[in-house]
Each structure stands twice: as structure tokens, then as C-alpha cells.
Amino acid sequence: MIVTMSTSVSSAGAVPVGVAVDGTPVDSTGPVDAAIGGCRPGLLAATVAVFGQQLARARVARVPVLFVAAFQSVGILLLLRGVVDTSNALSKQQVVAGATVLVVAFVCLNLLAQRLGGLRHDGSLDYYAALDVPGAAVVLGAAGSYAAFTVPGSIVTAFGGAALYDLPMSRLWVLVLVLPLAAASLAGLGALLGLLAPKPELATIAGQLGMSAVIFLNLIPAHRMPEAIRWLRAITPSTYAADALAASFDSRVDWGSIWVDLLVCVAVSVVALGLAGALFRRQVAR
Amino acid sequence: MDAYVVDGLTRRHGTVLANDRISLRVAAGEVFGLLGPNGAGKSTLVRQLVALIRPDAGRIALRGRALERRTVGRWVGYLPQGDGALADVPVALALTTTARLRGLGRSAARGTRDELIHELGLAAVADRPLGLLSGGQRRLAAFATVLAGERPVLVLDEPTTGLDPVARRSVWSALSRRRREQGATVVLVTHNVLEAETVLDRVAVLDRGRVIACDTPGALKAAVSSDVRLDLVWRHAPPMDEPVVARLAADAVVDGQRWSLRMPTEQARTALGQLTSGAAYAALDDFTLATPSLEDVYLALGGRARDLEHGG
Numbered sequence: 001m002i003v004t005m006s007t008s009v010s011s012a013g014a015v016p017v018g019v020a021v022d023g024t025p026v027d028s029t030g031p032v033d034a035a036i037g038g039c040r041p042g043l044l045a046a047t048v049a050v051f052g053q054q055l056a057r058a059r060v061a062r063v064p065v066l067f068v069a070a071f072q073s074v075g076i077l078l079l080l081r082g083v084v085d086t087s088n089a090l091s092k093q094q095v096v097a098g099a100t101v102l103v104v105a106f107v108c109l110n111l112l113a114q115r116l117g118g119l120r121h122d123g124s125l126d127y128y129a130a131l132d133v134p135g136a137a138v139v140l141g142a143a144g145s146y147a148a149f150t151v152p153g154s155i156v157t158a159f160g161g162a163a164l165y166d167l168p169m170s171r172l173w174v175l176v177l178v179l180p181l182a183a184a185s186l187a188g189l190g191a192l193l194g195l196l197a198p199k200p201e202l203a204t205i206a207g208q209l210g211m212s213a214v215i216f217l218n219l220i221p222a223h224r225m226p227e228a229i230r231w232l233r234a235i236t237p238s239t240y241a242a243d244a245l246a247a248s249f250d251s252r253v254d255w256g257s258i259w260v261d262l263l264v265c266v267a268v269s270v271v272a273l274g275l276a277g278a279l280f281r282r283q284v285a286r
Numbered sequence: 287m288d289a290y291v292v293d294g295l296t297r298r299h300g301t302v303l304a305n306d307r308i309s310l311r312v313a314a315g316e317v318f319g320l321l322g323p324n325g326a327g328k329s330t331l332v333r334q335l336v337a338l339i340r341p342d343a344g345r346i347a348l349r350g351r352a353l354e355r356r357t358v359g360r361w362v363g364y365l366p367q368g369d370g371a372l373a374d375v376p377v378a379l380a381l382t383t384t385a386r387l388r389g390l391g392r393s394a395a396r397g398t399r400d401e402l403i404h405e406l407g408l409a410a411v412a413d414r415p416l417g418l419l420s421g422g423q424r425r426l427a428a429f430a431t432v433l434a435g436e437r438p439v440l441v442l443d444e445p446t447t448g449l450d451p452v453a454r455r456s457v458w459s460a461l462s463r464r465r466r467e468q469g470a471t472v473v474l475v476t477h478n479v480l481e482a483e484t485v486l487d488r489v490a491v492l493d494r495g496r497v498i499a500c501d502t503p504g505a506l507k508a509a510v511s512s513d514v515r516l517d518l519v520w521r522h523a524p525p526m527d528e529p530v531v532a533r534l535a536a537d538a539v540v541d542g543q544r545w546s547l548r549m550p551t552e553q554a555r556t557a558l559g560q561l562t563s564g565a566a567y568a569a570l571d572d573f574t575l576a577t578p579s580l581e582d583v584y585l586a587l588g589g590r591a592r593d594l595e596h597g598g
Contacts, residue, residue, distance in 0.1 A: 038360045038437050039389020049383040057374040060415065124370030130336045131387045132359020285338045285355060 043140075046133045050141025055148065057115070062149065069106050070153035073099040076219065077161045084221070086165065089250070091221040096161030097246035098219035100175075101182050101238050103153040105214040108187035110207035112146045116194025117203025125284040135280025139273055143187030147180065154179055162249070171248040174258065178248075181265035182241035186210075188272025189237065195276055195283040218242040237272075240264040287350055289314045289439050289471035290335060295344035297330055304330040306495040307344070314349075314438075315465060317472040321482045321580060322492035328475045329367060331492070332443050335473060336364040348439070363388075363437035365445055369428040373417035377408055377427045380416060381434045388435025395434070402430045406456050421448040429457055433464070439471045440464070446481060458485050479581045491584050498587040506583045514575055515582055516554045518545040518561070521571040530560040543571070548582060 041049065077099050084091050119125050128138045155175065162169045190207060197203035217233045225233065233239050244261035247254055290312040297305040304327045312318040320328045333339045334346060337355040346353040348361060372380045381402055385395035403412050406426055416424050429445050440461070446454045462485075464470040476482055482489050483503045490500040499506055516534075518524075520543045524531050534557060538545035549557070554575055561567060578586075 038435060040360055041387050041389045045386055045389075049386040052379060053372065053375045053383050056376065056379060056415065060374045119370060122370050123366060123368050124373075126333070126338050126364075126366045127369070127371040128387075129338055130359055130362070130364040130366070131384070132357065133387050281355065285340075 040132055041134075041137070043134050043137055046137035047140045047144070050128070050133070050138050051144045052141075054142045054145035057145070065107060065111065065149055066153055069103045069150065070156045072106065073103045073153065073157040074160055076102070076215075077157070077164055080219070081164060088221070090223060090246075092165040092167055093246040093249040094221045094242070095219060096158065096165050096167060096249065097242045097244075098214070099161055100154050100158040100178075100245060101218055101242040102211070102214050103157050104147075104150045104179065104182045104241070105186050105211045105238055107150045107153075108143065108146050108183050109190040109193075109210045109214075112142065112187050112190035113193035113197070113203045113207030113210070114200070115146075116142065116191055117197050117200040117207075118194075120195060120284060121200040125280075129281060129284040134277070136274070136277030138280055139188075139191045139276040143184065143191055143273060146190070147183035147187055150183055151179065158245070167249045168251075171253060174245065174248040177262055178241050178245045178265075181262055181269060182238065184269035185237045185241065185265045185272060188269050188274075188276055191276035192272055192279070195279055214238045214242075237265070237268040240268075287314050288312060288347070289316070289349060290473065291345075291347040292331075292335075293345045293347075295331065295334060295341050295346065297327075297334060297339065297341050299330070303495050305334070305341070308492075308495075308497050309344075310490050310497060310500055312471060312473055314471050315469045316487045317461065317465060317474065317485060319482050319486035319489040320473070320475045320492055321477065321479070321489050321584070323477055325494075326492040327495040328477075328492055329443055330495075332364075332441050332473065332475055333366075335441050336362055338364075359388075361437060362439045362441055363432040363435070365429055365432040365440075365442040367443045367447075369416055369424065369431075372428065372431065374415050376413050376415050377419075377430070378403065378412040380427065380431050384431040385434040388437070390435050398434050402433055405460060406430050407453075422450050422453055425449055426453045426456070429460075433460060436468060438469070439473070441473045443475045444477070445474060446476070446478065454481075461485070479579050482580050489580065491580070491587065493584065493587075499583060503580055506580060507578050509583065509586075513548045513582070513586070514551050514554050514577055515579070516547045516549065516558065517572075517574045517576070518547075518570060519543055519572040520545070521569055523569070525566050525569050528564060528566045530557055530564065531566050533557075548578070548586070 077095065080095050084095055086092060125138070158172055158175055159169060161167070162172065189210065193206040193210070194203045197206055213236055217229070217236050218238055222230060222233055240261040244258045244265070247258050247261070288311045292308055292310050295305050295308040296303070308331060320331060322328050330339070334341050337353055337358045348358065375383070378399055381399040382395045385398045386392070390398060403409050406429070408427060408430060411419055411423055411427065416427050419427060425445070425448050429442070432440060432442065446457050449457065461470075461472050465472065474486070486503060488500065488502050489506065490497045491506070492498070499509075518534070524535070526532050526535065534545065534547060537549070538547050558573065558575060561570060561573070
């Protein structure tokens with residue numbers, strides 16, 4: 001690690017302050033430089049710190065969140081079992097993939113939008129805004145903690161759904177790619193909704209509408225939908241995560257289309273998280 | 287060098303003029319207070335001092351340079367009134383992560399956490415989330431996070447609200463230590479008169495968005511020193527047929543059975559003599575004669591609200 005050193009004077013005397021070139025602070029006692037002030041955390045260190053704080057939040061609410069997230073999707077799978085044409089492989093794949101992405105949408109889109117909307121409204125984000133923490137770190141840390149809480153529910157839903165609908169599980173390792181990317185893209189959108197909504201109630205409504213969009217556009221088999229709805233489906237970011245997962249259930253997997261779907265998720269994640277991070281300070285400090 | 291220079295700061299919230307052409311200087315190393323009742327514009331002012339809201343007009347300089355939103359966090363530790371972002375975070379984790387967010391390395395952050403837990407007596411609640419603590423403990427823990435990672439300027443919005451006297455003294459002593467050892471500047475919002483009189487070097491008294499006085503507590507009190515405050519508490523309805531009672535009633539600020547008056551010392555002594563020797567004495571439950579407090583300064587300067595606190 002390359003370390004740049006500067007010397008600052010505190011009451012304890014001259015103390016070296018070290019900041020790695022990647023922005024990560026090396027161990028310092030945090031003295032204040034007479035010219036540039038105190039240390040500023042690197043993006044990674046700040047993200048990890050925010051992640052830890054927000055994870056504590058999720059830890060408090062983990063039982064209801066995990067229960068609702070998993071129960072809701074497994075319940076939908078059970079209900080649709082009696083409705084969906086189980087002789088049609090495509091329908092089964094899309095139902096299971098849609099239900100799995102729904103877990104992610106519930107936590108990352110809906111709950112994160114509510115959380116950030118609430119924190120912003122009651123002034124709690126002042127804590128971060130006044131700390132000179134990069135906005136991206138707050139957004140990434142919060143998104144990451146909420147994403148972590150989708151893991152148990154989405155795995156239960158994907159494997160449980162595959163068992164229930166008699167789909168192959170051998171390629172469910174793609175969840176390793178699909179879940180983080182679905183979480184990143186939906187959390188990015190959730191963060192944007194939370195930060196942009198003029199009132200916390202609107203953030204909640206927007207998050208719930210987003211979740212409803214996942215239910216209607218990604219759970220219900222696409223080939224049964226009218227053309228207009230299919231267009232709507234194509235512009236819904238969660239569609240690409242759901243389609244990538246659905247395609248992995250196919251007997252002849254089209255890896256090309258899966259990679260394209262995943263790339264779309266990457267693009268949405270980068271744009272949404274980047275935008276939310278860039279807007280953070282502007283939306284919090286007025 | 288001045289820590290802060292505020293010049294003509296004006297900020298509206300809708301139709302309400304929250305800050306009206308506020309100008310003041312805070313010297314480096316000073317404990318500077320903003321005293322005023324609820325709604326006086328104190329929080330609006332400090333939120334501008336840490337660049338959380340922009341002034342509609344006026345300027346703020348921090349350590350000789352125009353205040354920059356991008357860098358204010360490197361100089362200033364800020365304690366907002368609410369701590370919602372940390373409500374679910376255990377105290378020890380809140381301290382470590384806040385220190386990390388102020389740029390400290392891992393082991394330095396852990397060291398800072400341990401020192402603060404010891405200094406502020408938070409060991410018993412270190413593993414509990416802030417939101418599950420009592421109001422006073424929660425405020426003390428939030429205050430501790432401001433000290434996690436040294437900053438030369440501390441802006442504290444009501445740091446001692448809800449604290450018991452022991453915790454309040456811990457806060458004062460922690461601040462005084464940082465001033466002594468690090469030369470820290472403290473800007474502190476309070477509506478507690480006793481706090482303002484005992485810990486502040488200088489105080490700006492705010493009322494309805496304006497600074498109505500700014501000086502040392504002693505100098506401000508000296509400005510109204512010809513007067514003393516006479517407080518009377520009546521056991522039952524005061525005997526208005528007594529001439530001294532009728533005369534005092536005309537000037538008294540009445541709060542239930544309690545009358546409060548400001549008057550020159552000699553006049554107060556005479557009135558008290560007449561009260562205690564006459565028939566009115568039987569109706570009198572308690573009385574006090576006191577030199578002016580900062581609340582008297584506030585009232586003498588035209589302040590109207592009556593929700594300043596006295597507790598210590």
C-alpha cells in the first residue's frame with residue numbers, strides 16, 4: 001500500500017496522518033491538519049461503516065422482514081401452483097424467478113425507499129451529511145445492508161419454488177450473480193425513490209408501486225400478456241434479473257441472453273446507485 | 287483567528303423569518319452559546335453553520351474561509367437534535383463507526399470508542415441500541431458520537447436536553463477537557479439558563495430570529511444589574527386590598543400563584559419589608575429575591591417567550 005504522509009500539529013505535538021492512495025485511511029489517531037482539517041474516510045471505509053450501522057437496523061427488524069419477505073413469495077408460489085399451467089415450462093420458470101426477485105424488490109426497493117424517505121424527512125440523514133461522508137458511501141452502505149437481508153428469503157424462494165414446480169436446481173448457482181445484481185439495481189431505485197420523494201408517504205407509495213410492478217410484470221408469465229404490457233415489462237429493471245433466473249431453469253440454457261440480462265442489471269445498478277449517491281447531499285442539505 | 291464569522295444571515299421557512307440578519311463572531315477556543323426559547327431560530331442558525339441548509343442571504347466564514355458544504359465535516363463535529371440514523375445501532379458500534387466515518391483507522395476508532403465509553407460512563411449501555419435507552423442516556427450516547435474523531439469545532443444542538451445532573455456534568459467536563467487539551471471551539475444551543483451562565487464564555491440571546499444581545503453572561507447581566515428579581519408564591523388568592531400587593535400586581539408577571547417582578551434593589555427591599563410585616567404575609571407561601579439571571583436579560587431586552595429552562 002502506498003501511503004502519503006503529512007504532518008499536522010495537535011495538542012499532543014506533531015503526529016503523522018496517513019491516507020492510502022485509494023483513499024482508505026491507514027491507522028491514525030485522527031488529529032486535525034491545520035490546513036485541511038480532520039481525516040476524511042475513503043469510499044470503501046465509509047461504505048463499510050454505513051453498512052454496519054444500517055445492518056444493525058435490519059438486525060432489529062430481521063424476524064418480521066425475513067418472515068414477510070419469504071412468506072409472501074412462497075405463499076404466492078403456492079397460490080399460483082393451482083392457477084398456472086404447470087405443463088408449460090416457460091410459465092413455471094417465470095413464476096419461480098419472479099417470486100424470487102419479488103423478495104429482493106420487497107426489501108431493497110420497498111423497504112429501502114421507506115427507510116431513506118423516513119430518515120430524510122425527520123432530519124436523521126443530517127448525521128451523514130454533516131460528517132463529510134461521500135453520498136455514494138451512504139447509498140451503497142444502506143443498499144448493501146438491505147441486500148444482505150434478501151439472501152435467506154430469496155434462496156428459500158428459489159429452491160422451494162424449483163422443488164414445488166419441478167424445475168431443475170443444478171444451475172441455481174446463477175443466484176450468486178442474479179441476487180447481488182437484482183439487489184443492487186432495485187436498491188439503487190429504492191434509494192432514488194427515498195431521496196427524491198417530497199414526502200415520506202410518497203416514498204412508501206412509490207416503493208409499494210414498484211413492488212406491485214414486479215408482481216404484475218415479472219410473476220405473471222410474459223407470453224400471456226398483451227403487447228403493451230410486454231413493452232412495459234421491457235422497461236422494468238427487475239425484468240432482466242427475473243428473466244436471467246428464469247432462463248437458468250431452461251433445459252437448453254441460452255447463456256448469451258442470461259449475460260445480456262445481467263449486463264442490463266449492471267447498467268441499471270451503476271446508473272441508479274450513482275445517481276442516488278450524487279444526489280444524496282443535494283437532497284439532504286437544502 | 288475566529289472560528290466562525292456570521293454576517294447578515296437571513297433564512298426563511300415558508301413565510302416564517304427563522305433567522306433575521308444575524309451577525310456574530312465565535313472566537314477560536316471559545317465556548318459560545320445560543321440561548322433562546324423554542325422557535326427563536328437557534329437550530330436554523332446552527333444547521334446553516336454546518337452547511338445543512340443554505341442561507342437566503344448573508345455569509346458564513348469558518349476559520350477565515352467561506353463555509354463549504356464539501357469540507358465542513360473535516361472541521362466541525364455536529365450534534366443534531368435527532369439521532370434517528372443511529373437509533374438501532376448499539377452505542378459501542380455507533381462510536382466505532384462514527385469514528386471511522388471521521389476518517390480514523392480501525393484500531394484508532396476502537397481506542398476512541400473505549401475512551402469515550404469510559405469518559406462518559408456509558409459502559410453499562412455500550413451494547414444496547416440508542417433507541418432502547420432512556421432519553422438521557424440516549425442523548426449522552428449521541429453526544430459521545432460527536433467526540434468520536436477529533437474536530438476543532440463542535441456545534442451542538444441542545445446537547446444536555448433530558449440529561450440528569452450527573453450526565454450533564456459529564457458533558458460539560460468532556461467539553462472543557464477538549465477545549466483545554468485541543469483548543470476546541472464549542473458552539474452550543476441551549477434554552478437552559480443555568481447552563482448558559484455556568485459553562486459559556488459568551489452567549490448570543492435569540493428571540494424570533496434575531497440576536498437581541500451578545501456578550502459574556504456577566505456583562506449581559508451587568509447591563510440589567512440595577513434590577514433584581516422578586517418572586518412571590520401565594521398560598522391562596524393574594525389580598526388585593528393591601529396597597530403593596532395592589533401596587534406589585536400592576537407590574538407582576540403572573541404564572542398561577544407565582545408572581546415575578548423586576549425592580550431596582552431598594553424598591554424590592556421596601557416592598558418585601560411591607561409584605562412580610564403586613565397582613566399579606568399570611569397569604570404568602572414563599573418569596574425569593576435574586577440578582578438577575580440571563581432570563582432576566584432576555585426579558586429585559588424584549589424577549590417574550592417563557593419556556594427557558596432553569597434546571598441544572
